[in-house]
Amino acid sequence: MGAQSTPQGVVAGSIPLFAGHPAHELLPISSVRPLVDAIWSQPDVLRLFNYGNEQGNRQLIDFLAARLQRSENLPICRENLMIIGGSTWGVDMITHHLAAPGDTIMVDAPSYRDALHIFRDARLDVQSIAINAGGVIVDDMDRRLRDLASRQRSPKFYYVVPNFQNPTGITLGTERRQAIVDLSKKYGFVIVEDDVYRDIRFVDDLPPSFYALSRGEKVLRLGTFSKTLAPGLRIGWLIGHADAVKRFVSSGMLRMGGGANPFTAAIVADFCSSGRWEKHVAWLRNQYRLRRDCALAALDAAMPRSAHWTRPEGGYFIWLRLPENLTVDELEAQAKAHNVYFASGKGFFVHPEDGAHHVRLSFSYVPLEDLESGIATLGQLIKGARRSRRH
Amino acid sequence: MGAQSTPQGVVAGSIPLFAGHPAHELLPISSVRPLVDAIWSQPDVLRLFNYGNEQGNRQLIDFLAARLQRSENLPICRENLMIIGGSTWGVDMITHHLAAPGDTIMVDAPSYRDALHIFRDARLDVQSIAINAGGVIVDDMDRRLRDLASRQRSPKFYYVVPNFQNPTGITLGTERRQAIVDLSKKYGFVIVEDDVYRDIRFVDDLPPSFYALSRGEKVLRLGTFSKTLAPGLRIGWLIGHADAVKRFVSSGMLRMGGGANPFTAAIVADFCSSGRWEKHVAWLRNQYRLRRDCALAALDAAMPRSAHWTRPEGGYFIWLRLPENLTVDELEAQAKAHNVYFASGKGFFVHPEDGAHHVRLSFSYVPLEDLESGIATLGQLIKGARRSRRH
Numbered sequence: 001m002g003a004q005s006t007p008q009g010v011v012a013g014s015i016p017l018f019a020g021h022p023a024h025e026l027l028p029i030s031s032v033r034p035l036v037d038a039i040w041s042q043p044d045v046l047r048l049f050n051y052g053n054e055q056g057n058r059q060l061i062d063f064l065a066a067r068l069q070r071s072e073n074l075p076i077c078r079e080n081l082m083i084i085g086g087s088t089w090g091v092d093m094i095t096h097h098l099a100a101p102g103d104t105i106m107v108d109a110p111s112y113r114d115a116l117h118i119f120r121d122a123r124l125d126v127q128s129i130a131i132n133a134g135g136v137i138v139d140d141m142d143r144r145l146r147d148l149a150s151r152q153r154s155p156k157f158y159y160v161v162p163n164f165q166n167p168t169g170i171t172l173g174t175e176r177r178q179a180i181v182d183l184s185k186k187y188g189f190v191i192v193e194d195d196v197y198r199d200i201r202f203v204d205d206l207p208p209s210f211y212a213l214s215r216g217e218k219v220l221r222l223g224t225f226s227k228t229l230a231p232g233l234r235i236g237w238l239i240g241h242a243d244a245v246k247r248f249v250s251s252g253m254l255r256m257g258g259g260a261n262p263f264t265a266a267i268v269a270d271f272c273s274s275g276r277w278e279k280h281v282a283w284l285r286n287q288y289r290l291r292r293d294c295a296l297a298a299l300d301a302a303m304p305r306s307a308h309w310t311r312p313e314g315g316y317f318i319w320l321r322l323p324e325n326l327t328v329d330e331l332e333a334q335a336k337a338h339n340v341y342f343a344s345g346k347g348f349f350v351h352p353e354d355g356a357h358h359v360r361l362s363f364s365y366v367p368l369e370d371l372e373s374g375i376a377t378l379g380q381l382i383k384g385a386r387r388s389r390r391h
Numbered sequence: 392m393g394a395q396s397t398p399q400g401v402v403a404g405s406i407p408l409f410a411g412h413p414a415h416e417l418l419p420i421s422s423v424r425p426l427v428d429a430i431w432s433q434p435d436v437l438r439l440f441n442y443g444n445e446q447g448n449r450q451l452i453d454f455l456a457a458r459l460q461r462s463e464n465l466p467i468c469r470e471n472l473m474i475i476g477g478s479t480w481g482v483d484m485i486t487h488h489l490a491a492p493g494d495t496i497m498v499d500a501p502s503y504r505d506a507l508h509i510f511r512d513a514r515l516d517v518q519s520i521a522i523n524a525g526g527v528i529v530d531d532m533d534r535r536l537r538d539l540a541s542r543q544r545s546p547k548f549y550y551v552v553p554n555f556q557n558p559t560g561i562t563l564g565t566e567r568r569q570a571i572v573d574l575s576k577k578y579g580f581v582i583v584e585d586d587v588y589r590d591i592r593f594v595d596d597l598p599p600s601f602y603a604l605s606r607g608e609k610v611l612r613l614g615t616f617s618k619t620l621a622p623g624l625r626i627g628w629l630i631g632h633a634d635a636v637k638r639f640v641s642s643g644m645l646r647m648g649g650g651a652n653p654f655t656a657a658i659v660a661d662f663c664s665s666g667r668w669e670k671h672v673a674w675l676r677n678q679y680r681l682r683r684d685c686a687l688a689a690l691d692a693a694m695p696r697s698a699h700w701t702r703p704e705g706g707y708f709i710w711l712r713l714p715e716n717l718t719v720d721e722l723e724a725q726a727k728a729h730n731v732y733f734a735s736g737k738g739f740f741v742h743p744e745d746g747a748h749h750v751r752l753s754f755s756y757v758p759l760e761d762l763e764s765g766i767a768t769l770g771q772l773i774k775g776a777r778r779s780r781r782h
Contacts, residue, residue, distance in 0.1 A: 021441055021442055022441065024437040024438075024441060025437075027437055027440045027441065029431070029436065029437065029440060032440075033431055036427060037428075040420070040424055045420065046415040046416075046418055046420060047415075047623075048623050049418045049420060049423075049621035049622070049623040049624065050412055050413065050415060050418065050621070050622055050623055051412055051617075051622045051623070052623060085476060085625070085648075085652075086648045087648075088644055088647040088648030089648065091647065092644045096487055096512075096513065097512070100491060100492045100514070101491045101492070114643055114646045114647035115643070115647065116643070117642070117643030117646055117647070118642075118643030118644055118647060119643070120643065121487075121488070121642050121643045121644070122487065123491070226442075230440035230441070230654075231440070231441055231442045231649065231653075232438075232439050232440040232441055232442070232443060232652075232653035232654045233440065233654055234476070234648070234651075234652050234653075234654075251508070251509075251512050252505055252506070252507070252508030252509030252510070252511065252512045253479055253483045253509055253512070255505045255508055256479040256482065256505035256506065256508070256509060257476075257477045257478075257479030257480065257625070258622065260625075261476075261623075261625050261652060261655070262622075262623035262625075263621075263623045263624055263625075263655055264652070264654055264655060
């Protein structure tokens with residue numbers, strides 16, 4: 001994720017470890033093409049070029065509802081699901097429907113940079129709660145909620161990437177999820193579950209989603225085809241209580257523009273219905289696991305003992321903590337001179353200085369050899385910084 | 392426009408005169424298809440499936456900038472233009488960037504229903520100013536602005552469909568536009584020029600746009616391919632001052648999701664660059680003029696002298712004023728029994744009762760014979776209502 005990191009902007013020959021994109025070579029163009037070729041002979045092809053119904057492509061809604069029922073045993077029906085133009089659309093729509101300028105929301109510290117940017121644009125009061133290896137620290141959240149309540153404030157929602165979080169790769173544990181559901185009931189906030197990395201997992205099982213734990217009450221969960229098919233088609237989905245979905249579907253924006261991207265939604269629907277998506281997801285998991293393994297091996301080989309990093313079980317990202325004597329600004333400047341680019345930890349915090357010793361490394365985009373050599377370069381720079389300090 | 396009016400929802404055999412969609416048979420599928428077929432052999436095809444740059448498809452930006460320079464002699468460069476996912480995206484984005492709940496904006500009375508819906512969703516204070524045959528009444532706007540100023544309020548923006556307005560088909564005159572630009576400078580509000588029907592004109596010349604009159608200062612102008620190519624591709628554009636465009640392009644939403652619809656934007660760019668768009672627009676104008684003429688002839692033949700209607704020089708819509716003794720609710724109920732559906736005037740007003748005797752007829756969607764017979768039916772019902780009242 002993160003089009004800011006658009007690799008187009010990068011100097012040729014450089015290693016963009018910041019790019020939260022799928023690698024070009026992992027985009028299943030050759031299996032999408034025959035579906036597009038077949039679209040012209042569909043009896044209702046003209047409909048795909050006109051305004052679509054507000055809830056989105058029916059075939060895709062039914063496919064996703066059935067998949068969620070089957071794979072997670074969720075009580076989902078058509079009324080709980082709508083198609084959106086990528087999860088960004090969902091975050092933006094939810095933000096404006098649930099909160100107004102000055103309203104309080106909660107996020108993790110660190111949290112996904114571009115979502116923070118959307119919340120800042122919406123002029124929200126963003127309260128961030130520290131995370132550790134198990135995800136957000138629930139006691140801290142509880143304390144913050146009590147503190148807010150004492151000032152007659154309560155957050156409108158808690159935004160979280162629960163699985164293989166962006167930027168840390170950390171997955172939030174089951175008990176904490178349950179505790180947060182309890183807090184959401186107690187304090188009346190919505191949980192916005194931006195679950196875009198769910199299908200890029202290198203383990204069999206994931207904790208139950210917030211949606212599952214709460215039986216859909218006060219949870220809005222987002223999914224996307226950007227990680228598992230192609231971001232350029234701009235298709236994702238939102239699940240929630242039927243009343244909430246109905247409110248979005250009958251909003252002015254959906255009334256005016258119709259449902260999300262009718263033409264590309266039809267391509268995605270055919271990709272799913274043909275069985276290609278499940279096969280592609282299985283293949284992708286292996287490809288991304290290989291990349292994750294390569295990145296972790298490179299880190300093990302290159303980094304000094306004073307550096308620490310996460311070992312994500314899915315997703316796109318590793319979170320690297322630098323030794324105390326080296327700031328991310330210093331490393332960034334040095335790495336740039338070696339044509340290696342990464343996402344500074346500072347962008348992922350409400351208080352940027354909290355990320356002054358952190359780096360987000362993306363293993364999704366660059367080829368394996370660049371992943372290795374880019375991390376090797378960072379390792380040398382980090383070790384060099386320690387040596388030069390010691391003298 | 393108006394996916395609420397999605398013809399899918401209509402009873403088979405009925406005449407949906409409410410549908411502000413392009414007619415299916417006017418969608419240029421056969422000339423789009425070869426462009427889609429050719430996409431796979433483009434050297435950068437993979438890019439179209441990944442995140443795109445935030446400003447949107449470069450080829451399309453450059454095409455549109457050159458066209459605006461050429462056709463309107465506008466001083467537009469790349470920095471003044473961005474691609475958006477349909478004009479709805481633009482209205483939604485502008486609304487949230489320029490205004491917060493409780494803020495005041497101005498619209499015409501009547502104004503485009505689904506835009507009003509977006510403004511209501513955003514919890515804005517919507518001030519509506521009456522229009523007449525020349526568009527919004529500037530003296531009324533001036534008076535309203537002074538009244539607002541006396542209460543320490545000033546509108547954030549004025550939203551207007553300047554050409555072939557939805558719902559009335561009325562075009563705002565040049566002098567009034569200039570006067571509104573002057574008011575916008577005096578009172579500091581932005582003009583949001585939703586110019587989606589510009590290319591569907593049956594006359595050679597249009598008044599200069601707000602953007603042209605103000606040299607781009609405090610004007611955001613929207614355009615779309617939904618009326619002149621295909622709504623289902625979800626591509627439009629926004630032009631404005633370079634600073635404003637930069638602000639949108641660097642917003643959290645664009646950073647997170649990347650530029651608008653990379654795959655379909657590439658199709659649209661190729662459609663434009665190949666010269667097909669200009670040819671299609673020329674053909675479309677004739678097709679829609681034919682429909683407009685047919686609708687007007689049917690109205691002339693069917694309506695009593697006590698009914699009045701506009702004679703639009705472009706766009707999709709005719710605005711019909713019913714005799715005083717017949718309400719739109721009564722006509723709607725009767726027409727439904729005859730399987731004829733239209734958009735009630737009430738939806739287009741901040742105060743619905745102001746539209747209690749008005750009907751929006753769309754000539755864009757239904758076949759000519761349905762246009763004729765639908766209007767004939769309405770004429771009979773309106774005449775019948777008058778007779779039955781007389782008894």
